[in-house]
């Protein structure tokens with residue numbers, strides 16, 4: 001079959017995106033109810049949403065934020081990350097995972113990935129730990145849990161804080177337990193492409209009251225009315241105090257209401273995502289020219305992303321050509337991610353290419369395959385047929 005990019009007929013008529021939110025009437029009703037209530041910004045619904053998330057992941061506390069990036073910023077603050085400190089993370093992630101260290105004046109340090117799982121490599125973390133390391137931000141890339149016990153072993157006896165970036169991993173279990181109650185702090189994002197959405201939104205889950213108190217103040221200008229925290233003890237009435245430099249990072253109540261309503265569908269989101277992933281895994285395993293992401297036995301993964309490696313030596317086209325050919329078939333592939341330190345801003349900061357060879361090798365041959373719960377079975381078939389068409393056409 002002639003690829004659409006060369007004048008053939010595309011596999012499908014309409015472009016299929018790589019990700020998309022799923023919103024139903026219950027979601028709309030939940031949001032409009034709050035719009036007509038007394039609270040628009042952070043109020044009872046935000047609190048309820050925090051309880052729903054804490055309950056689900058099994059953490060003592062959850063603190064909602066205006067987005068996942070703000071939540072990571074808060075986590076770095078609460079961890080005490082400061083200028084001169086180093087924060088270790090993976091280069092195969094969204095820039096927010098390392099920008100949060102820069103926000104605090106600290107230096108991101110990139111540890112290379114494992115070429116099979118695509119997650120940060122624990123041995124590479126070990127090599128990068130110095131007496132300046134203040135935090136490690138491992139990312140559950142695509143939704144696959146990192147080996148948290150391995151990372152905890154590395155930092156045992158030190159004051160290094162582990163902040164798990166689980167923006168991709170709501171619904172994933174590590175050794176049988178939900179991701180979110182296991183690291184010092186865990187961040188989730190509720191951006192529309194993520195498993196549960198609030199439009200924009202994020203949250204930190206933690207079992208530490210100390211982190212909780214700091215995060216609550218940090219997201220609201222570091223202003224408090226809590227009598228136990230005030231320096232001037234005869235406050236009251238109008239009186240409040242700003243105790244440190246905070247931000248306005250609050251989640252609105254109507255967004256929280258959307259989140260609560262979305263959480264009622266989480267089990268369905270998880271099972272639908274898993275169903276599609278299983279279908280992809282079984283068919284793509286037999287497609288010569290692509291290589292699957294390895295899933296470790298300890299991770300019961302709910303995929304946010306589905307990524308494949310192209311086996312480029314077997315193909316007579318580049319990743320760019322395969323990408324363009326699939327887009328022409330109306331299969332909305334994408335690439336996650338450009339190694340963070342390749343961005344011009346990071347290059348200006350002094351990071352050079354070649355730093356993490358495995359990450360760079362992965363970046364050069366990877367594709368993200370459409371995955372979202374609202375995909376119809378026909379959409380899934382289109383993706384599978386589109387990949388077979390293009391990969392087989394360009395096979396050596």
Ligand SMILES: *Cc1c(COP(=O)(O)O)cnc(C)c1O
Nearest residue numbers: 067068069093094096167189191
């Ligand atoms: C989505 C995402 C975040 C947070 O992003 P926001 O858009 O600010 O919610 C952080 N880390 C990773 C890896 C992400 O994919």
